[in-house]
Amino acid sequence: MANLDQIDRRLLAELQDEGRVTNVELAQRVGLTAPPCLRRVRALEEEGVIRGYHAELDGAKLGFSITVFAMVSLKSQAEEALRGFEDHVRGLPEVRECHMLNGEIDFILKIVSRDLQSFQEFLTSKLTPAPNVASVKTSLTIRTSKHLPGVPLDD
Numbered sequence: 001m002a003n004l005d006q007i008d009r010r011l012l013a014e015l016q017d018e019g020r021v022t023n024v025e026l027a028q029r030v031g032l033t034a035p036p037c038l039r040r041v042r043a044l045e046e047e048g049v050i051r052g053y054h055a056e057l058d059g060a061k062l063g064f065s066i067t068v069f070a071m072v073s074l075k076s077q078a079e080e081a082l083r084g085f086e087d088h089v090r091g092l093p094e095v096r097e098c099h100m101l102n103g104e105i106d107f108i109l110k111i112v113s114r115d116l117q118s119f120q121e122f123l124t125s126k127l128t129p130a131p132n133v134a135s136v137k138t139s140l141t142i143r144t145s146k147h148l149p150g151v152p153l154d155d
Contacts, residue, residue: 004049007030007031007032007040008040008044009153010029010030011026011030011037011040011041011044012044012049012050012153013153013154014026014029014030015041015050015053016149016150016151016153019053019054020053023037023038023041026041056149059112063114064112064113064114065113065114065115066112066113066114066115066116066118066119066140066141067110067111067112067113067140067141067144068110068111068112068113068119068138068139068140068141069108069109069110069111069138069139069141070108070109070111070123070127070136070137070138070139071105071107071108071136071137071138071139072085072105072106072107072108072109072127072133072135072136073104073105073106073133073134073135073136074106074107074132074133074134075132075133075134076132077106081131081132082100082106084131084132085106085107085130085131085132085133086098086100088130088131089107089109089130092122092126092127094111094112094113094122094126095109095110095111096110096111096112097109097110098110105137109127111127116140123136123138
C-alpha cells in the first residue's frame with residue numbers, strides 16, 4: 001500500500017469524484033498552490049496509485065439498457081484453463097467486468113446489452129460455448145441503487 005499523507009488522500013478523493021478538475025481548482029480544494037499539487041498528482045500517477053482517467057457514460061442513453069451478472073463455473077480450474085477463459089472474455093466488449101471468485105462459482109461477469117434478445121444471442125453464441133465453460137447462471141439487474149467507482153478514502 002502506498003504511503004499517503006492527508007493531502008495525498010484529499011487529492012485522490014477529489015480526483016476520484018471529479019477527474020476533470022483543473023490543477024488550479026484541485027490545488028485550491030486541498031490547500032496547496034498549483035506547482036506542488038501537480039507534482040503530487042504526477043507522483044501518484046507514476047506510483048500507479050492513479051491508474052487513469054475516464055468519462056462515466058450513461059449506458060441507457062447509448063442504447064445499452066440491460067445489465068446482467070453472470071456466474072460462470074468452469075470444467076477445470078487449472079491455471080491454463082483460467083487464463084484461457086480470462087483471455088476469451090477480454091475479447092468480448094459486452095463484458096465490462098470479470099472477477100475470479102473462490103467457492104462454487106469461478107467467475108462473475110458484468111455484462112451490458114442493448115436488449116434481452118441481444119443478451120440471449122450473446123449468451124448462447126459467445127459465453128456458454130466458450131472453451132471450458134461448464135455452466136452459466138445469470139441475473140438481470142432490475143435497479144442500481146448505488147454505483148461508486150474507486151475506493152473509500154475517508155479516514
